[in-house]
Amino acid sequence: MAINNKEVTTTEEQAKVRQKTRQILKRFGRKQGNLVPILQKVQGKLGYLPREAMLEIAKFLSIPGIDVYSVITFYNQFRLNPPGKHSIRVCLGTACHMKGGYITLDAWKRRLGIDRGETTPDREFDLDSVACVGCCVMAPVTVVDAKPQGKVEPTKVDGLLLAFEIEREKKS
Ligand code: FES
Structure with missing residues (x-):
């Protein structure tokens, strides 16, 4: 999946993002209808939606990563880049x-x-x-x-x- 967001660079950062995302996912069922609320929670925690979080979410819901990406880019409320100060x-x-x-x-x-x-x-x-x-x-x-x-x-x-x-x- 080609995703143009490159802010999480080190392996350590990537692992942290995955871990935080998994913690949030524990609160949800594996229904595709949960995608938007999951994205809202993950963004609430991380400030944006890095690639690693998208991949974790896609795996959890058993949907292609591109479907997660499409929803993120469809709604204005979601960010692919970290917020500035x-x-x-x-x-x-x-x-x-x-x-x-x-x-x-x-x-x-x-x-x-x-x-x-x-x-x-x-x-x-x-x-x-x-x-x-x-x-x-x-x-x-x-x-x-x-x-x-x-x-x-x-x-x-x-x-x-x-x-x-x-x-x-x-x-x-
Ligand atoms: S159009 Fe109303 S504040 Fe800009």
Whole structure:
């Protein structure tokens, strides 16, 4: 099964993921209908769904690994990459879309050097899009660490990143 998620690299890490996944699986029956709740629990524990966890789940439910992968990629709630320290969620609801949400998303992608659903190599940021978060008057909105930020156009993206940089420098 070719799965493009490569964050669990060492044998030790892989063994840990398998062990944690097996512990969660003990709470479930081997019904295929349990796949989504199992994925939710495993992601809740690990923060995302690494390849090793997918393989354990597939074995447990006696289904092909590709079926597990398909469900993960079908639902927005599942992550194939580990979360970053800071989450960046660009709203692409109607109002934000009309006010340039995709331009904002492109600005984040370029500045962070990652695509939607990915995490920066230093695991500082992860980037994704969301549907309307209910602050349409502030469009275009980006939710930064669960806090909606309004009027986030490309120059504001730079400002927000600069604020993170200053914060990091203060701590070091
Ligand atoms: S559409 Fe973005 S907050 Fe409503």
